[in-house]
Amino acid sequence: MGADVKPLRTAAETALIARFQAAANSLPGDSATGRRRTEAFDRFEKTGLPTRRIEEFHYTDLRALLRDAPEPAARPDAAAVATVLARNAAFPAPLAIPSLDFVNGYLVSQPPAIAGVEIVALDAALAAGDALTSRLGALELAQDNPMLALNTAFMAEGAIVRVSKDAGDAGLQLRFANAADAPFSSAPRVLVVVDDGASLDLVETHAGANGLAYQVNAVVEIIAGDGARVNHTRINAEGDAAQAVSTLSVSLGADVRFSSFGLTTGSAMSRHQIFLGCAGEGADITIGGATMLRGRQFADTTLTLDHAVPNCNSRELFKTVLDDESTGVFQGKIIVRQHAQKTDGRMMSAALLLAENATMNNKPELEIFADDVQCAHGATCGQLDDDLLFYLMARGLPRKQAEALMVEAFLGEPLEFVAREDVRDNLVALVEGWLAARG
Amino acid sequence: MLEIRNLVVDIDDKRILNGLNLTVNKGEVAAIMGPNGSGKSTLSYVISGKEDYTVVDGEILLDGENILELDPAERAALGVFLAFQYPLEIPGVGTMTFLKAVMNAQRKARGEAELTTPDLMRRVREAAEKLSINQEMLKRPLNFGFSGGEKKRMEILQMALLEPKLCILDETDSGLDIDALKIVADGVNALRSPDRSFLVITHYQRLLDYIVPDTVHVMANGRIVRTGGKELALELEANGYADYRQQAAE
Ligand SMILES: Nc1ncnc2c1ncn2[C@@H]1O[C@H](COP(=O)(O)OP(=O)(O)OP(=O)(O)O)[C@@H](O)[C@H]1O
Ligand SMILES: [Mg+2]
Numbered sequence: 001m002g003a004d005v006k007p008l009r010t011a012a013e014t015a016l017i018a019r020f021q022a023a024a025n026s027l028p029g030d031s032a033t034g035r036r037r038t039e040a041f042d043r044f045e046k047t048g049l050p051t052r053r054i055e056e057f058h059y060t061d062l063r064a065l066l067r068d069a070p071e072p073a074a075r076p077d078a079a080a081v082a083t084v085l086a087r088n089a090a091f092p093a094p095l096a097i098p099s100l101d102f103v104n105g106y107l108v109s110q111p112p113a114i115a116g117v118e119i120v121a122l123d124a125a126l127a128a129g130d131a132l133t134s135r136l137g138a139l140e141l142a143q144d145n146p147m148l149a150l151n152t153a154f155m156a157e158g159a160i161v162r163v164s165k166d167a168g169d170a171g172l173q174l175r176f177a178n179a180a181d182a183p184f185s186s187a188p189r190v191l192v193v194v195d196d197g198a199s200l201d202l203v204e205t206h207a208g209a210n211g212l213a214y215q216v217n218a219v220v221e222i223i224a225g226d227g228a229r230v231n232h233t234r235i236n237a238e239g240d241a242a243q244a245v246s247t248l249s250v251s252l253g254a255d256v257r258f259s260s261f262g263l264t265t266g267s268a269m270s271r272h273q274i275f276l277g278c279a280g281e282g283a284d285i286t287i288g289g290a291t292m293l294r295g296r297q298f299a300d301t302t303l304t305l306d307h308a309v310p311n312c313n314s315r316e317l318f319k320t321v322l323d324d325e326s327t328g329v330f331q332g333k334i335i336v337r338q339h340a341q342k343t344d345g346r347m348m349s350a351a352l353l354l355a356e357n358a359t360m361n362n363k364p365e366l367e368i369f370a371d372d373v374q375c376a377h378g379a380t381c382g383q384l385d386d387d388l389l390f391y392l393m394a395r396g397l398p399r400k401q402a403e404a405l406m407v408e409a410f411l412g413e414p415l416e417f418v419a420r421e422d423v424r425d426n427l428v429a430l431v432e433g434w435l436a437a438r439g
Numbered sequence: 440m441l442e443i444r445n446l447v448v449d450i451d452d453k454r455i456l457n458g459l460n461l462t463v464n465k466g467e468v469a470a471i472m473g474p475n476g477s478g479k480s481t482l483s484y485v486i487s488g489k490e491d492y493t494v495v496d497g498e499i500l501l502d503g504e505n506i507l508e509l510d511p512a513e514r515a516a517l518g519v520f521l522a523f524q525y526p527l528e529i530p531g532v533g534t535m536t537f538l539k540a541v542m543n544a545q546r547k548a549r550g551e552a553e554l555t556t557p558d559l560m561r562r563v564r565e566a567a568e569k570l571s572i573n574q575e576m577l578k579r580p581l582n583f584g585f586s587g588g589e590k591k592r593m594e595i596l597q598m599a600l601l602e603p604k605l606c607i608l609d610e611t612d613s614g615l616d617i618d619a620l621k622i623v624a625d626g627v628n629a630l631r632s633p634d635r636s637f638l639v640i641t642h643y644q645r646l647l648d649y650i651v652p653d654t655v656h657v658m659a660n661g662r663i664v665r666t667g668g669k670e671l672a673l674e675l676e677a678n679g680y681a682d683y684r685q686q687a688a689e
Pocket of ligand 2: 479480481524609610
């Protein structure tokens with residue numbers, strides 16, 4: 001057999017192909033959108049669900065992990081929405097930031113009225129041929145990603161947000177909650193366009209019922225114009241049986257200040273992929289993450305950052321805490337194009353193993369084609385320091401409490417990336433809750 | 440208060456403490472002096488419950504109770520406090536957060552109510568003032584970027600706040616300038632009480648001018664080889680340890 005023989009389709013792939021053929025004509029949008037869907041699906045179909053033979057999925061074989069493709073969630077009725085939102089009311093702890101609510105991937109709340117911010121449901125925008133829909137999927141860097149392509153093929157639920165300069169310091173929460181009687185899949189998509197000079201705090205939270213094997217393939221795209229400021233925070237607190245694939249695609253103009261921080265404690269399996277492209281000079285980028293895993297949880301964070309223009313700074317710091325038999329993956333690739341001189345990029349991934357059978361796979365990479373740059377990357381994987389543990393215990397802290405303090409200290413640095421104190425408090429509470437549950 | 444009987448301790452099959460006997464009475468200040476490598480720090484770690492050591496034989500009794508089976512936190516709750524020779528830095532944990540956690544952990548272990556934040560702040564501020572620790576230091580992560588002397592003062596601050604029964608000071612004087620030495624000694628002296636015992640490990644007679652001991656013990660090759668009054672420290676200062684090295688080797 002030749003190496004290029006196509007593997008047989010899995011049940012999940014077969015179901016997705018049949019589903020696309022059946023749904024293609026009823027999905028919202030004009031013929032141009034229809035063509036994009038077909039192109040995207042063709043791209044997906046070419047690879048199928050990505051296997052470890054694709055480099056970016058080396059540690060995360062989605063073909064093996066996503067064995068079947070549960071039926072898309074049905075639109076929840078008003079009662080279901082009320083139940084799910086009520087159950088989720090305390091998560092995140094109330095923030096003074098207007099929110100858009102999603103249940104099982106469906107936009108279920110009226111867009112809040114925020115001066116200078118336009119919000120349209122994605123299906124309505126596609127159906128109406130809204131001009132902003134042409135900016136969906138604009139980031140070249142992410143184009144070939146099969147999971148993003150799959151989302152594009154089916155995209156219908158979600159929102160398009162546009163923040164103008166008049167909005168001042170705007171804030172928006174995207175609150176995704178998942179619960180149902182039976183497993184389902186969802187593929188929400190949100191595009192956020194932040195105009196030149198505009199400013200946005202975007203808080204994206206994902207929660208779901210435990211014990212329910214739902215699948216999410218969510219996409220958030222951020223396009224920030226020249227001189228914009230965007231602080232993005234993402235919390236994955238999905239249910240413990242969830243399989244959550246997510247894509248954050250970011251395009252930055254000149255002189256943008258952008259930060260993104262992701263906290264992951266949820267899902268049985270998660271893959272968070274970040275694509276970031278700099279289109280204008282002078283951007284200042286901070287990307288951080290804190291992942292806390294236990295049991296047999298698996299979490300992958302894969303970052304591709306493209307310094308395509310000169311004079312951008314980026315700092316990436318990812319911390320992973322692994323207990324029990326959990327597995328973490330961090331892949332970070334920083335590309336510095338030939339003319340992207342004076343790039344300053346520093347990427348670090350550090351893992352803390354709390355148990356012998358926990359595993360971390362760290363793969364930071366630099367691809368540098370320019371000569372006048374300052375770039376560095378590093379990865380560490382260690383255990384709690386015994387001497388420090390003794391010091392804390394000798395002061396009277398019981399072992400678990402001493403360990404908890406050390407874990408909090410370990411995670412402290414990337415948490416500082418989150419500028420808003422109320423948002424950070426939410427993250428700290430989740431970290432403390434995770435540690436308290438350790439007993 | 441503290442009674443150590445025939446303590447034999449190995450680390451990686453290497454004998455460090457070799458049948459050590461030591462008694463420190465209630466309210467007593469005992470000094471331990473001895474050459475480098477004689478096992479002084481090891482003794483302080485073993486009393487505090489550090490795990491790396493194998494206790495081959497012997498007992499450590501605190502108020503008559505053998506504490507060898509207890510973990511360091513349990514010993515701390517019983518009132519054992521070790522001021523480290525080399526205090527550790529904890530980047531990422533604010534000094535105040537740390538102090539609150541340890542003070543309340545010990546109170547909880549003893550069945551006492553937790554301190555409120557204002558109460559805690561007041562106690563810390565008062566104790567810090569006495570040790571000339573400025574408020575700015577309390578805002579930093581614990582010991583992070585502190586000078587050697589600042590770290591030592593921070594140890595004494597914790598000792599003052601935790602009000603232990605048995606205070607072990609492992610070379611608290613090393614790295615202190617003369618003014619800081621006086622401040623630290625004053626801090627220690629202020630804690631002297633009929634109910635509290637001290638084990639002061641030092642290389643220098645000078646500290647003992649400020650913290651005047653009731654007894655002085657000479658340690659060599661993992662044993663106490665001589666015990667005397669405060670005048671013994673002066674004798675050691677004059678003659679060194681040559682005699683004891685030999686004696687212990689016999
Ligand atoms: N982890 C270890 N592994 C092997 N040997 C050790 C270890 N820790 C201490 N030792 C040895 O035990 C002996 C006693 O060391 P210890 O630190 O207790 O001496 P000390 O009396 O405190 O010396 P100093 O006056 O220099 O502080 C030394 O020979 C030292 O090398
Ligand atoms: Mg020593």
